[in-house]
Amino acid sequence: MFDRIVDHLAGLGAHIAVVTDDLQLTYAELAARVASCATELGGKRRLILLETRNDVDTLVSYLGALAGNHVVLPVPADSDYGSVLDVYDPDTVVRAGVTEFRHRPLHELHPDLALLLSTSGSTGSPKLVRLSRENLDANAEAIASYLDVRRDDRAATTLPMSYCYGLSVVHTHLLRGAGLILTEGSVVDDAFWTSVRRHGATTFAGVPHTFELLDRIGFDEMDLPDLRYLTQAGGRLAPERVQRFAELGSARGWQLFVMYGATEATARMAYLPPELARDHPASIGIPIPGGAFTLEAKDGMPDDVGELVYTGPNVMMGYAHTSGDLALGRVVDQLRTGDIARLRNGLYEVVGRSSRFVKLYGLRIDLQRVEARLQADGVDVICTDGDGLLLVAAANAEDRDVARLAEVASGLPRAAIRVIDVDAAPRLPSGKPDYPAVRELAADRAGAGSDSLDLRDLFADVLQLDPASIDPGQSFVDLGGNSLSYVTMSVRLERALGHLPAGWQSLPLRELQSTSRPRRWWGATLETSVALRATAIVLVAGSHAGLWVLWGGAHILLGVAGYNFGRFCLTPLPRGQRIRHLRNTIAWIAIPAIVWIAFALVVTNDYTAANLLLADKFLGPEDSMTAGRLWFVEVVVWVLAALALVCWLPIADRWERRRPFAFALAFLALGMALRYDAFGFGLGNEAWFTVLAFWFFAIGWAAAKSSTVWQRLAVTVVLAIGIVGYFGQPGRETLVFVALTLLIWLPAIRCPSALTVAAGLVAEASLFIYLTHYQVYPLFGEHQLVGVAAAIVVGILVTQLVMMLRKLIRVRGPRLLRSQAAPAPR
Template structure:
């Protein structure tokens, strides 16, 4: 058995242990003295000690004192009367330690059953399922608690000089693991006593000299809202995330930002049944493994089993994830008598479906158990059904990690059931739905058909017109919200903050600074005054400006070059943002899939020219017309303006080829920014060398070699996630762009073309979002989304309508206006037509698959399935589709 860290705190001396905002630091020496004193009060006979797990030195000292005295500790959520009463009734603790009247008191309850002696190994109890009143408690041994603290400290590389930020709930196994692992190595824990929402949090975090931060995915979304990555933290060594799936893009974002400063980001996976941690992704495996949970913690073992319990040895084969290690629980407990037993299990069936890749890293693909994890809280669907039944509601509960749905029968109103479920689950109304059914769907054996209910979750809910006050009432249910209340006074937390931020952006167009301290009435008054403005991504605005410049360039005698150059910068920027995950995974098929969407409208244009000319422009068919050996005049290729499509296709093929080489891909995965800067040097060299080796005269401006550096600049801008990297991109732009302008003819147009790209890079680097009048924002979005189709078609109508060989056509205001307007309109209409065709194709494929499956479905279920399909169609097309 491992020697528990709680037995060693008196060996550390005067090093700080707990850092609190309300008082001087508590040293390990002081902590040891106070733990020993309280331990003597608890006595020597083993007791169950229930502790209100507030973020307070008192609850931590009580926790350590109970462990040091050989007692069993139960950590209960603070200020939760329902959870506390339920635990007291079921487990009858001998001692309760909690706040009463503002003071911490140790109270003997006389509830403990003298006939039930607790097992000698039992050290800790954590309840896993919200406050439904029927959640199971996990029984953890001394060995498990001590072992997991050592495991975590091992792979994180914790040392006595570390200071961890404890912002997570103490009764939550993840938050508890932060405390345990730091105490295990003699490190310090900072307890701010406030949430990440506080305006002073970032300054306090820096002032405390924290070396690490542990959060759930919602914590990182809050940090983004606070501009966390725009500031410097000289003492920060690493950050960790667990408690739910973090989006791979967010993982890559934080990994890149931390890596740029020589710091680390850890993605972790765990369950309370394994004390806290089961697996982690070594930082060197990021960003390429951003969607993985990684490998087993030191001393643990992970594997997969199939439905028959047979071990799966192959890669990329789904099975249930199983874990074995010293940190696995003794078992569950539902009543006091369960505390007498020893270990019920040797290995933990996690209930999660996973696969293992060729590198030995595991990835979660789904769940076997009926369970959701919303806001870091695990919610058992069966327990929620039982709790609803106790209220007289016959319901079946399904859900995912975003939402719960209760399908019920009976006279209750949907609103009542929805509110009851939200209260039982302790989550907000936005994450809860309820639907009334005449009868619950059942399988042939009489069991509830949960799969059919999951289909109902896909149906869009009917929504009333939202207002600011209705949004607050939804999010803060069951609290009564008045116009005088504000977010801070209502006790808002991180999950509610995010819900309201998104909702207020939808209602107001933008969220004012300090909104959390503005009254609901004041926010409501902003509804009309701020709705005339909208925030959009800066690359969308740049794309719309770029395509407008291209259209003007081809429609007027006053060409403004630079639009196509900006579009190439944005191509590289888009590759990095939206397709790098496929490149890093070596999935070239997924990477090249968007090329098909680009090429088929292009080939329609090729077909049109072929019919008009009576000849096939083979060079354009094979996307090599820009290489200089074909002529539009001989109908061997399309007009020169279509060079951009050929260059873009060649760009994708080049990028895909590079990442098909394993050493190149591994280097790019480790440091995508450095890869980009090296590729930029190659692209600048290619700009001068390849035209010399393959001279094609002035047509060299249409070749990939001539413009490759522009796309690479976009890639570098997307991965410039630190101040130093952003400055490096700007410096490179200021050096390269004048060189290109000078060697590209040294004329005004060349200087405009390349000079424009430096401010374009600056906008991408330093102004990721821009605020515009709502109408201008809507127009920009429409033009940007249709930019490719505008590029393809903007010269078709002018060429048909006007004699473009007559120079006067390009100077007369009416022909110029018609040329520009027709180019924009035809492109937008073509884009919308293609989108409708794609949606129709998806719907047709879905209906064909549904029809094939219906042949094997009992007749009684077909109508429900068809109804779900019709609802999906209505949502996608906005049209009336009957079941």
Template sequence: MSISFTADLAKWGDRPALVFCGQRTVTYRELGDRIMRQAQAFRGPRGLVAIEAELSEHAIVAYLAALAAGHAVAMQAPKNGATASWVDAFEPDFCFRRIDGRWRTEHLRQDGRAPHDQLAVMLSTSGSTGCGKAVRLSRENITANAASIADYLGLTAADRGCLILPLHYSYGLSVLNSHLAAGASLYIPGGSVLDAGFLDGLAESGSTNLAGVPYSYELLEKVGFRDRRFPHLRFMTVAGGRLGPDVIRLYNDHLGAQGAAFFAMYGQTEATARIAYMPPALLAGNEDRIGVAIPGGRLLIETENGAPIESDGLAGELVYRGPNVMMGYATSRDDLCRGAELTELRTGDLAMRHADGLFQIVGRMKRISKIAGLRIAHDVLEAALERRGIAAAVVGDDAGLHAFCTGNRDAEEVKRFLAQASGLTLAHLKATALAEMPRLASGKVDYNALNMAARQAAANGDDDSGGIEELFAQVFYPKRVKRSDSFVSLGGDSLRFVQLSMGLEKALGQVPDAWETLSIADLSVQEHCETATRRIGTDLLVRALAILLVVVHHETVWPIPGGSAAMVVLAGFSLARFQMGPLLAGDGWAILRPLAQVLVPYYLIVAAYAVAWGEVPWASVLLVGNFGLTLPETHGMVPYLYWFIEAYCQMMLVFVGLFAIPRFRRFVSARPFAAGMSLLLAALVARLALPLLWPIGNRQIFTLPWIFYLAVIGWCAAVAETAKQRLLLMVAGTGAFLFFGLYEGVWIGTQIKYILQIAVLAALIYLPRINVPRWAAQLILPLSAAGFHIYILHRFVPELLMLPLQPALPTPAFSFLSIFGGVALGLVAWLGQRQLLKTLAAWREREIRPLRVLNFAVLRSPLRPL
């Protein structure tokens, strides 16, 4: 069967279908035309279309077009998109997402196994990170559930729903489907409930209904929803979690006084969206119940063994039967070829049926602890605390329970309430206050995060180190971070990469591969692993060795240069690895902002020289001293030592400038390695032409054209994906290094410098991570993180701090102390800057941002233990 509402859109003619902020309207006729045009982009055999389900008309059109074209659709969370692991597992044929700021259709493959004929939609289960199992929904599931919802809500073509829920969430998608099935329209404000003007826009839109999760109602209270009148509003709905009876009563009374209705609903993604609803006429006095099955469905209560429970008032597992029960789960492309495997859904919820036929959820099958012979449902305890006026989420295992509460309550009081409700002793109970309850994108309480926090609190009770989210907050200060953020999504750069590697190594013991793509929540779940070795990125080892090589070379003038060249290679490598997203988006400021961590200490040094000389070294102030426009001897620039900082900043400007060109961004997005190799060719031409076009003698080695190709080689090393690409880059890089070292080089140091770069390139390409002893990692990571600080400060030790001691010390001793002292001075400066950022981040956490931190260290400090 087909999905009726996708085929019948045109029959609604010029009636509005989608309404946006500012009253811009897309009619059903226009929507149908756009769907047909977009469907042409999905031409081909039946396959799987992955859609970045942003709450926008583009994603809506693509979703409907993919269904109309006969494909199965996977709705993916915005920003996360179709992750590499997800793509590997499900092998989508098309991907519709934002590229270079524009929505585009990518043709990924057309030779995969065709999904089952009935498969229509794939959705991640609630709380899923997007890499786990997905729910398979059939055409019948979608059609039946949309029709059922429209039926019991009484939706007509005159209705207009306000859609604020994400489309990759079954509740949000059901709002879209049910309204389209009835020929109704949808108002999409395109922002948060907390945005200024949300209530004004809602009133002006003429919306007749508003759907929300429990967290949505918290936000509505914050913006004063009940202080306003919305004359067109005829009902509101809630699902996606348990809304407290008091809040339900509050909104039911408020809406009833205005002639409107309130629908409290219950559902699961596995049942497409809705399973039960409470008829508004029966809601008063039954605010703690889920009501009756939706039209076409049936609810039953069964024992753990599947035996039916016929008597009222007895608890058992809630079982649902209906045409909207999913086909089954999927973890791979092969699973998409299977037909329907279920005829009923065992919800996992403990429920009972009352004599009046209304059903009530009393707990969760899997949210049960068995302690001291007692079986304790966590949901029952939450309800008991709620009756005491305590908003709490309870987690635990068979060893104990932990309640996370919002609001100000006495420690012992909360634990006594838990003890009374559970029958346990205080030794089995813990409680912690949170400024705000952690939530998933759907608005549900993030129980996974709370469980992780409880486990950490139990296992690391004496650990006072900062947790992972606090670590991210410190490193990315002043940017605000969320648990869904990752190093890559936050726009991390090479400096932050090293700092976070250190912190994660300490917090997790073993830093997971590709950690930079994992969310903070995923990293927080990693268990501590005590091993004798640590697996670190090879680039961190290279960076540490490079800065040591710079310090030794500058002090001894031994013919072992190459440290600075390796650092340039690493700069390009890190830029491609960590900041490709902002570059492809044309977000230059995201690349330039992190330069502050380099420029602040640099300009302090420039200011010190200006004070000492009584003259301002303008070339250094303008970051052009490396171009040989003036000399340190004339005080027009600081010593040549600082050429690297100037060249590094110039390098970032060049990359930002290149990616400001839309055509170049599209080239890199489509063919990153080919674009990198083309840029390498241009950079090599510039390197060879520089001495001919700009004869400035030996000072040319400090200029950007002289070294830019090194950064491009590093860039290519990061984007080379296939064995052929790696080999091509290795051959090209080796050829360039041998030419510049052996043919052009006139000094043994030059030859050593370029030969070392061959080893650096090979390591980055073929040995991305390396196991080192733990003690070595504890040395390598700080050296790598403090590289810039060591570079700009190390010469102060022999040339300023130790200068009076030089006549009294043997040359080897003076050199050793200069090297050791230079490294130490840089480390101290780096630690000082790190501590400053940590203090600023902690201050803002206390004063500005509601705390969301859930690891143990933060539970002990900014969060108040009860």
């Protein structure tokens, strides 16, 4: 059907395809609208983001996009899909039937790719499932076959079209020439049931929560003469409820199909034949036509139990994490479901989920089992883990002791259980449990009134934010952290948690809080970038003071600056936030530098007016040795300013998001061209101390964006080629090469905690040590060691003073503004 949608629809002629409360379309009329939409979208293949509602405009836009051989990315209307929009940069956005062509088609799209879906109906994550036309056809045919969908069937759309289950209802009924009753109504609305009766609905689909609602509204007493069957998927329905609805259907003349599936399988993998539901209510049944299951043995599991692995033509092409992945073909041929199952009497039964088994207090806990036990006691709960505890979000608990019930169900001590009272258990738009929301609620409640670890105050202090404004779901990067605040945060976080988790800067606060562990003096983690920053600034100060001759520290710092630029400025955040982060980073460097230069101009003869603009290398004087001391600060500021302009361009922003390593590599190529004077500037050794040393910055940037061994190897090779002969001093070249190679290949080192703290203090103060040491060490004459030590101490003290001033401004500034704005007493 999906290869010839318009022809398929047109061939069904005058039969009714779609009905709403105020509209009716035949298949021929629907075909005409779909063809018109496909024409409007144009012949060149596009990536189309489609805001979905259960209405005719959405249906026509969806089918029209597929008919035009475009790739569709459905998202719920009125949802927050900003991260998906930023990461994938769709060529076209369709809202309420209105098409917005954002730019000409830029994406490389695999010929088989047809549909992109978020897993479990979520919309906030840029991780998408890639589905082909073959996937859609195979799954629709299989489902229509075992459900026996007929031309006189009519399905009420109880689920969103952005969700694979909701789309599968659309696909199967259009495939067989059946009708769709498009409605946004809920099963708790009287208007929904009026529409069901008026239009003769023969079926509708539900997730477990739908069936809970049916129980509450007296569904078993409803008169629905046209109803032929119900379908259930989207999570496990309690066996007693399966049994009860199966018996109800048998008495009322309709059937219950319990189904099992995943977005990664386009929709369905298994179904339970209705005649077996009453006697085998805990089973997911048998594979759909064309599919097959195997059980893969797992350590610690009985012989007849294993992970359920599915194969079939409906298995996805693979995941997409960035727009570059849209060019990929099929990368998987089987689906590891993550569910633990067994085969009994020819039927598969899921007994747990690998990701739902957690180890708490030394016990292996089946969260699904605990949840089911509590629900059997009449409590509406969602169970998950967080902060090393069992988290139980409980609604309608009334006078029940939920903690005691959870204690019995899990075998955990009371101290390991945290009950969160909620008005309603958090759920995704698909109706599935929203486990991250439960963890977020637990973090919020903990921050509001418990003694457990709360990192919001720590993050607020370092980033100069109001603690109340920090969302536990945000990360250091999301909150505006940059390369300067990173060192402070990493040191203080290591102290708070007892270790430094890998990639902590991108982890939400609530996840960081759950990683706390006892601190050991010998087991601290020190990031290589921090270690290099501390070492390099000590080398710079010591070499300038004449304590030793180990040049190259500033060029190491330049590489570290590029590395941090790649990590903290080029993040998945929207373009506007990226530019704000860049602007703040530039200000953090430039403003202190200008203030110190202004002070030094008054008390010394070290600088000239050109230094106030951080432009000595542009404006001169060329013969001033002291005025050229700040070349490193000038290079970093002007490079960041130039890159901010580049990243502000939408086309550059899109390219960087699609190909982050290639984008960095392009700028590294530019840096190498400048290094070898390919443009004929003829600067010679002057390039050592100007923005033409940019290639060191670009090396660090490319290192930050390299994610494979081959990419890191490529960056290392470029570094090796570029460094040879650059200074004409083999020792200096070796020092810089070794340091930046460590940055490329070794993300962190283990060392005593005391050394981590010391290195963190020095690295944190590296900017102010660099700015002030020229004026400090000369005060100690021939006592170079004392002079260098004093310069480092002064830099650390100035850093702490600046942080205190910033904190004071953050705390007292708003109060002062409020007091000035308040009316004078009369």
